[in-house]
Amino acid sequence: MLQPIRRFLFSLKFNFLSLFLIGLSAILLFSLMYGSVKKETYELESLQISPDTIRSIKTVEDTVKTEQDRERAALEVPPVYQFSDDVGPNRQAIATSIFDFLIDVKEMGKTKGDTNETEALDRKEQIKEMRERLKNLEKKEPGLRLSDEAISNLLEQKTDVLQDVQQIISTIIGEELSKPVRASDLSAVRYEVERQIRLSDKIPPAILQSVLTIGRLLVVETETINEEATQAGIEQAKAAVEPTRILQGQVIVREGQMIDREIYRQLELTGLLTNQSTVKPFAGLSLFVLFISAIIFMHFNTWRKESSVKKKALLIVLTIFLLLVVLMKLLALIEKDFDVLLAFLFPTALAPMLVKLLTNERLAIMMTIITAATAGVMLQEGYAAIIQMEVALYILFGGIVSLYLLGNGGRRSNILRTSAGVAASNMLFIAFYLLMTQSSYDMSELAFYVIAAIASGILSGALTIGLMPFFESAFGLLSDMRLIELSNPNHPLLKKVLTETPGTYHHSVMVANLSDAACEAIGANGLLARVGSYYHDIGKSVRPGFFIENQHGGKNPHDALPPEKSRDIIIAHAEDGAKILEKHKMPAEIIDIARQHHGTSTLKYFYVKAKESGKDVVEEEFRYAGPKPQTKEVAIISIADSVEAAVRSMKEPTPQKIAGLVRAIVNDKLKDGQFDECDISMKELKLVEKVICETLNGTFHNRIEYPE
Numbered sequence: 001m002l003q004p005i006r007r008f009l010f011s012l013k014f015n016f017l018s019l020f021l022i023g024l025s026a027i028l029l030f031s032l033m034y035g036s037v038k039k040e041t042y043e044l045e046s047l048q049i050s051p052d053t054i055r056s057i058k059t060v061e062d063t064v065k066t067e068q069d070r071e072r073a074a075l076e077v078p079p080v081y082q083f084s085d086d087v088g089p090n091r092q093a094i095a096t097s098i099f100d101f102l103i104d105v106k107e108m109g110k111t112k113g114d115t116n117e118t119e120a121l122d123r124k125e126q127i128k129e130m131r132e133r134l135k136n137l138e139k140k141e142p143g144l145r146l147s148d149e150a151i152s153n154l155l156e157q158k159t160d161v162l163q164d165v166q167q168i169i170s171t172i173i174g175e176e177l178s179k180p181v182r183a184s185d186l187s188a189v190r191y192e193v194e195r196q197i198r199l200s201d202k203i204p205p206a207i208l209q210s211v212l213t214i215g216r217l218l219v220v221e222t223e224t225i226n227e228e229a230t231q232a233g234i235e236q237a238k239a240a241v242e243p244t245r246i247l248q249g250q251v252i253v254r255e256g257q258m259i260d261r262e263i264y265r266q267l268e269l270t271g272l273l274t275n276q277s278t279v280k281p282f283a284g285l286s287l288f289v290l291f292i293s294a295i296i297f298m299h300f301n302t303w304r305k306e307s308s309v310k311k312k313a314l315l316i317v318l319t320i321f322l323l324l325v326v327l328m329k330l331l332a333l334i335e336k337d338f339d340v341l342l343a344f345l346f347p348t349a350l351a352p353m354l355v356k357l358l359t360n361e362r363l364a365i366m367m368t369i370i371t372a373a374t375a376g377v378m379l380q381e382g383y384a385a386i387i388q389m390e391v392a393l394y395i396l397f398g399g400i401v402s403l404y405l406l407g408n409g410g411r412r413s414n415i416l417r418t419s420a421g422v423a424a425s426n427m428l429f430i431a432f433y434l435l436m437t438q439s440s441y442d443m444s445e446l447a448f449y450v451i452a453a454i455a456s457g458i459l460s461g462a463l464t465i466g467l468m469p470f471f472e473s474a475f476g477l478l479s480d481m482r483l484i485e486l487s488n489p490n491h492p493l494l495k496k497v498l499t500e501t502p503g504t505y506h507h508s509v510m511v512a513n514l515s516d517a518a519c520e521a522i523g524a525n526g527l528l529a530r531v532g533s534y535y536h537d538i539g540k541s542v543r544p545g546f547f548i549e550n551q552h553g554g555k556n557p558h559d560a561l562p563p564e565k566s567r568d569i570i571i572a573h574a575e576d577g578a579k580i581l582e583k584h585k586m587p588a589e590i591i592d593i594a595r596q597h598h599g600t601s602t603l604k605y606f607y608v609k610a611k612e613s614g615k616d617v618v619e620e621e622f623r624y625a626g627p628k629p630q631t632k633e634v635a636i637i638s639i640a641d642s643v644e645a646a647v648r649s650m651k652e653p654t655p656q657k658i659a660g661l662v663r664a665i666v667n668d669k670l671k672d673g674q675f676d677e678c679d680i681s682m683k684e685l686k687l688v689e690k691v692i693c694e695t696l697n698g699t700f701h702n703r704i705e706y707p708e
Helices: 002-011 014-037 063-075 087-110 116-140 148-156 159-176 183-199 205-218 227-240 261-269 280-301 307-335 350-358 361-378 389-406 412-437 443-475 480-486 492-500 502-522 526-535 563-583 588-596 604-612 632-648 655-671 682-699
Strands: 081-083 223-225 251-253
Touching (some): 014 307, 063 227, 087 159, 087 205, 116 148, 148 205, 159 183, 251 261, 280 307, 307 350, 307 361, 307 443, 350 389, 350 443, 361 389, 389 412, 389 443, 502 526, 502 632, 502 682, 526 588, 563 604, 588 632, 632 655, 655 682
Antiparallel strands (some): 081 223
C-alpha cells in the first residue's frame, strides 16, 4: 500500500510537494497544539460557590487595587508646611498703622475748636476720616473692620494712651507670630493674645473690648501648607507603591469558597470567565506554526541536493516531527494528574538521532531546535508562561549532546552508548533545574527526577533502534544498522556465496577490504562499499564453475565454448546478481552495486580471443550492459574488483609492480569513460590508488621461509 503512495508523491515537483506536505503538517500541528495553548475558562457568577480551585493563567496588573493602594499612600503623606518670617512684622505694621491713623485723626480734631458742640461735630468727621483711611485695609482684611462705636471710644483716649496701647499690641503680636502658627493653632494663639492684653494695666476699660477685637483679628497663620511640595510628596509616595499583580499560578479562589465581588473582578481581570473568549491564543499559535513551517521550508529550499533525496528527507522529517508531537500530546494529557514535571520523561534525543541516522546532521540540528520549542509550548503546566523554558532547554541540550556523542556511526552499540551519555546530560540539567528553583523536594520527587532523566536517555536509544526498521522499510532507506545486519555471514545470500562459490566469497572479502579503506580515505560510505562488495558477485552463483576463482585447478569449461558463449555467461553475472538481490528485497544501493560494478567495460579476454579466431567482431558486443558507476562507492568497488583479480594473478607481486598495476587499471577505466557519471575527482582517484596499494602491500607482503 505504501509503494503506490510513495511513487505518487515522488512524481510531484519538489516545490509543490514541499508546500503541500508542510501545509498539511502545519494544519495537523495546529490541531494537536491548540488544546495546550487554549486557556481554560469557567462559567461562574458572583456570589456563587466555586466548584474548583482556580489559579491565574497569567500575570496581570490589578489596576483597581493598585490605584486604591496609591490613594491610601497619598492620604498618609503629611502636608509640607512653610514658615513665613514676614507675617509677624506685617501684622505688627497693621497694628501700628491702625493706631497711627487714630492718633493722626485725633490731632486733626484739635485744630478745629474747643467747644463741646464743635468736638461732637468733629467726632463724626473724625470717624468718617478714620473710615476713609481704613478703607484699603478693610478690603484686604475684612475681619479688621471696626464699628463706629469702637473707633469713637478709641478716639476719646489721650494720645499717650493710644501710643501705649499701640506698643502693647505690637509687642504681643510680634512675639506670638514670631513662632510657627498653623490653622489648627489659631484659637490657642488668639486666646494667649487676649490673655496678655487683659493682663496689661495700661489699657483703659473703655477700649479694652476694641483692643481685644483688634488683637484677635491680627492673629493669622505664620506656617502654611506648601501645596507644590506637598503634591510632590504625594506623587513620590504614589510612585513608590509597587503595582499590585495577580501572578501566574496564584490561587484566586479555592474550591468551596464564595465568589464575592472582589474575586469575581479578579476572575474577569485574568480572563477566566467564559464570556471573555479571545482570538489571541488562536492568532499566536498560528504565528508559531507558520514560523516553524517557514523554517522547514527555507531549510529544504536552500539545500542543494537532488530532488529525490530532498523529497525523501522532507517526508522523514515531517513524519518524525508529527510523531513526536503526538507523544507530547499524550504526555500533556496525563501530566495534569501528577505533581511532578512529567515532561522530563520525554525522550530528548529521539528526534536528532533518528533524523541524523536517516538523513544528515544539518537536518538533525534543525529538528532539535523546533522539537524543543514545540515541547516548550505543549508540555507547559496549565498556568505556566507562554513557553515552559526548562522543558525546552532540557530537550535542546539533550538533543545537542546526542549529536556530538553519536558521531557518524549507526551501530546499535553506538546508539546505546549515546543513550547513556544523554541520560547523564539529562541528570545534570535536572540537577541545575532543582537547584535553581530553590524549593525543597522530598525523596520520592528526587527519585522520580533521577529516574526520568535516565528513562529519557534510554527511551531515546530504544525507540531509535525500534523505529529505524519501519522508516527504512517505508522510505526505502539504507542505514548503518541495516548494513551491519546484511554483513552478517549467516545471511542466507552470503551463505549461498560461501558454500556454492567459495573462491568468489574470498574474492568479495578482499574487494570489501580494499573498497572500505579507499572510501573512508575520501569521505565516502565505507560501510556501504564493504557490504556491497560482499554481494557484488552474487550472480556468479548461477554458474559458479565458469569463473576462474571457483575452478580450483580443474578443467576450464570456457576452453570448449566459443568466445561469444563465454562472453554471454560472464557478462550475465552482473544482471543475474541484481535479479537475485531484487528477489530477496535487498536495498536498492546494494542492487546498484551488483549491476554497475563493471559499468560498460569491455570483456577483453574473450574479445581478443574472438578476434584471434578470425571472426569479424565489434567491441561494443563484448561490453557489459552497464550502467556506468553512479556513485563514488560503486566506482571504487569497480577499481578494487579489477585490481584484486589482477594482483592475485601476479606471480611475484612487489610494491612497485602493484603500484604500476593499480595505476594502469585506474587510467584504463578513466580513459574508457567509466567514471563519467559519478562525481569522483582526480584528486580522490589518486588517494584511492594510494590506499589500495598500501592495503595490497599489507596483504601480499614477503614472508619468512621456514626450514623444512
